Each structure stands twice: as C-alpha cells, then as structure tokens.
Amino acid sequence: MSTVDGNLIQELRERGLIAQMTGEDELEAYLAEGPRTLYCGFDPTADSLHLGHLVPLLVLTRFQNAGHNPIALVGGATGLIGDPSFKAAERQLNTPDIVAGWADRIRNQVSQFIKFEGVDNPARVVNNLEWAGEMNVLDFLRDVGKHFSINNMINKESVQQRLQREGSGISFTEFSYALLQGMDFAELNRRYDCTLQVGGSDQWGNIVGGIDLARRQNKAQTFGLTVPLITKADGTKFGKTESGAVWLDPQKTSPYSFYQFWLGTADADVYKFLHYFTFLSVEEIAKIQAEDAEAEGRPQAQGVLAREATRLVHGEEGLAAAQRITEAMFSGSLAELGESDLEQLAQDGLPSSELMTESLIDKPLTGLLSECGMAKASREVKDALGRNAVLINGDAVSMDDNMRTAECFAPERALFGRFFLVKLGKKKNHLFELKS
RNA sequence: GCAGGGGUUCCCGAGUGGCCAAAGGGAUCAGACUGUAAAUCUGACGCGAAAGCUUCGGUGGUUCGAAUCCACCCCCCUGCACCA
Structure with a gap:
C-alpha cells in the first residue's frame, strides 16, 4: 500500500513545526507522491533523552502516521565526537563504553515512539557506529573530507562563536563532526534510499552538509527540514525545572513530575505547546483555545496538554499514576487515602524516603526536610516553618517544633502506623515511611 | 615578553582599613492575591535550631582590626611586540 497523507507539510506548517526546509514546494510535492524514507539522529550525550528531543521525535511519528518510513538514528559514533553547533565551549569526551551504554538506552527510548510492526511502513533504528566505526582515516579523508570545503565550514554560523571567541576555540x-553527520545521511541514502533528514534548527548546517555529500557521492537529491527551537514567552529556557532537565526516562523524571511540569505551563505558551507535543488536530486545539477564552478563570488547556503529553511518553499507566498522585496531593483529603494508596504513591513517583525512628532524635526538621530534597537549603525550610507552610499529615508545624522532630514523626501520629505525608509550600510533597 | 585592566557570595555587579555576611539587580524559595497560572506586593536568600562558624582567585605579611594595604603566585581580558 502506498497511500500517504499529502497534507503533512501543510499540517506541520500550521502547527508551527517547520523552522526551515529545503526546496519548499518541491519537498512538499515529493512527499505527497508516495512513501519516503526519512531520518532523524539522536546523540547519546546522556543516559536519557529529554524534552528538547521530544519535538523532532514526534515529528518522526507524524511522518510515520502520514505513511512515510522513519529511521531513528542513534549516534553511537557522533556521540563520541560531540556536536559543536552553537555550543560555547569544547565538550568533555565520554569514554566509548559509557557512550555505548547510553546509546542502548536511547535506542529503547526512541523505539517507543515509532512502530516497527503491524504497519505497512515500519520504522527502523540504526546506529551510525555501524559504518563510522569501521571506516579508516584515509578513506575518510579521501572519500568524505574531499567533499567538504573548509571555507564553507568556517563561515557557518553554528561554529562562529567558537572561532571568534578568545580563549575557547574548537x-x-x-570541527569534524559535521562530516560524520554528513556521512550518515549519505550512507542512509545508499542503504535505505533515505531522502529526508529532520532535526532541530541548530542542525541546519549539518543537514545541509549531508545533502551536499549525498549529492556528490550518490548523485542523489535529498531534502532537509528543521523544527524550531522551543522557546517560552517569558524568555526563560524551556524544559527546565528547579531540579534540572525534564527527562523522558521515568526513572529520572517520574510521570508525576512530568505531568506536573506540563500543568504549570504558562497561558502564553500552552496552545503552542499543544501543537508541538500532542497529536490533537489543529481544529481541536483551536476549539480548546476558543472555549478557554470564553470561560472565566482557569483554562482547560494545561490539563489537556499534561494529559496528552504524559500519555505519549509514559503511557496510560504512567498517566493514571500521575493523576492519582495529583488528585491525592491537590484535591483529595488525606483521610480518603487508604493504606494501599499510600504504598502506591511512592511507586507512582511521589518523592519518598524512609525514616529511622532513632535517627530523629536531635535532628532538626530543617535538616531532615532539606536532606530529603524538599528544599535546597535548610534556610528555605526555616522560612516555610515560620509561615506555617509545612504540613505533616495535614497539620501545620512551626519553628517551635523544629527540635521536636521525633514527636512530629511519632509512630502514633503516623497514618496506618507508618506513613507521613509532608507538604512544604503549595507544591512540594514528600512521603515518609517509618522503619525502626 | 612588555604595558594597561580585572578576578567579590548561584549570575550580573557595588564596595578601597572598622558601621561588611558584604549595596543594587536577576535567578531561586516561601507568604498574600489567584487558576497548583501570569502580574503585583511581602519576606527569605553563606552555613547553622541556636550559640556561633566560614567567605570576597591562592599563599604569606602589615594592623587591635583587611574584601579593602604590602609581597609573591595563579587565571582572564585589552593593546603592542615576538613568532608566521
């Protein structure tokens, strides 16, 4: 079967997902003609992908849904080198075994978003170490290097700040990174007739390099498309929380935190993000926006976004867990939580820790709560205590209780004899379980 | 190598002998108001429950007392030179 959705590019445009593309109309017509093969690369620069990777990843999914054949490339080779594009300083090299370990994990993550069977246009995952790892230097210099012009490379905006900046350099x-990425495209073009590369807008230079190489080596015409860098209306960096990046790995960012992250999206950004991070149609999103504009008070968009995005990344179960905790923490009363509910909370990703009864003697609350990660410094706990902003099982404690930790966490005051739910401020919750 | 400028608490940035744990702004956290939003206002913001303790590139020194003065060292920036 070879039917494709000819409106794909048009839809991507409407969603604001296209930053740049080669041969505008030409590419659009080319994609409308039939199934094409495209790829997007992900370098293993950490043991998990984060939110910044999600947009291009979902674009891969969108292409597959439209009938094309996606290839997710894991940069086992490029990850060993480090992409200098728009980076201020040279990066620290990671050891080959670390990168290989990360590459495995990223391969798994990426695989969640594309379908390998049960469809006419199955996806593929490849690792560029397969071909780059075997290449010898002389072949590289003669077959690849010869096609790249130093003059052009030096003029690229993506490396300019590194060249100009005193004391950093490259x-x-x-500097050779672009050649490796170019090789990938040319190689995939030969192997799988891959004719389109998508990536973040910072990848434009590298993508164009690959297009040139594919033309010179394979006499093939290929295309490139980039998605915009995600920005927030207030100018701060997208995808960060107090505790750092928002990861896709549930071990690193729990579905609950993930869900909460989206719930906190600013009104000014939420509709844009619905276009980027969900598969809701442009019309559905417009409808939500219209309803929100109509209604007084709290918009529904953040909730929809949180739900859709969490389901995409963590599945129905992850979403259910996140909602369970959210419900318990922000609307339900503690009395409604059963013993098994409390047990479940920790498993569902609510931050939790164990308490040793003996260790509480002479331990100030400030110390305990900052050590368990609820606050960055005990100073913050102190401030919260002074404002009745710390609740233990729903009861406020104050600075006077600071040195009475053992009493506050006495077994007879615990829920079901062992649980304490501590709330600091409006948003931070932590579950303690007594162990003796 | 020579000359000049500089390194202050998360960031920017004041501070040139005591009144300095160090102005101001940003970021962050909490409170009020709210929609678990934004804006605004309030408070906190080196560590510590407190007593108190430890900071101003490093090491020594002068002094009753140093972020502030002196010596040496390290690093960064800007010119010039050297090397091409």
Missing part, C-alpha cells in the same frame, strides 16, 4: 575533533 578542536579538530569537534
């Missing part, structure tokens, strides 16, 4: 290693 090593030959990172």
